[in-house]
Amino acid sequence: MGSTFKKYASYYDLIYQDKDYRDEIKYLEKIFAKYSQKKIRSILDIACGTGSHLLLLAERGYRLCGSDLSKDMTQIACLKADRKGLKVSIKGNMPMQQVNFRQTFDAVICMFAAIDYLTEIKDLQKTFAQVHKHLRPGGLFIFDIWNGIKFLTSHSPKRTKIVRAEGLRIRRVSTTKVMLLTNRAVISFDCAITKGGKIVEHFKEDHQVRYFFPAEITHFLEQEGFTLQAILPFMGFNQDACTNAWNLTFVAKRH
């Protein structure tokens, strides 16, 4: 795990420049309004990456803390926070299964299927237990995962994404190998970065992930002291659409 989101971190924001983080913040705020009795003021993002959700939320007046396993990702998040003059607390080298801020929050978020990087059930349990410690009673835990049901029937073994930004062309080929007996997958990223037709950088990173099923996530949430509020198709509210959704949003409340 230590070798992921290293080189990939430097190109992460360019690769995902088409991801609509602003819209995702609107979605989160709709979830806050619908599922929280008290107004949400403080938020912890336990896999904040380069800080895209965290910084947009801070700009909207929430008090934000964030952490991530990858220091390379959080360094970028800190630089972005400094540039925007935002006061946030961001910690790198901090696995979510050991997240520790010695305070509680109104909400904890874990976005873009970062939970899927927990390939061991014991790490999922540890993470849920740590999140529980960081929430006030009634606080919300919101995260999205790949939907195991959909993953099994329709993952793409090979995909190519090409983006152009800052004079660079980034070609990312992802190859996914599924291990059916362990619910795991290895996504091998092969990234070639060129400028004016010349290769600037070429690297490979293997990301080990796990696909989860809604029933098992619900089981472990309940085991660690949460009440499930909703399973939603990511960016939507129609619970009937869940079976077919590639990503699922979980909303859980701390007892």
Ligand SMILES: C[S@@+](CC[C@H](N)C(=O)[O-])C[C@H]1O[C@@H](n2cnc3c(N)ncnc32)[C@H](O)[C@@H]1O
């Ligand atoms: C797909 S990125 C999502 C980042 C960010 N949430 C976003 O939406 O852009 C997954 C993130 O999970 C982080 N990650 C993976 N395993 C982790 C762990 N065990 N604890 C904390 N962060 C982890 C990676 O370093 C990476 O930043």
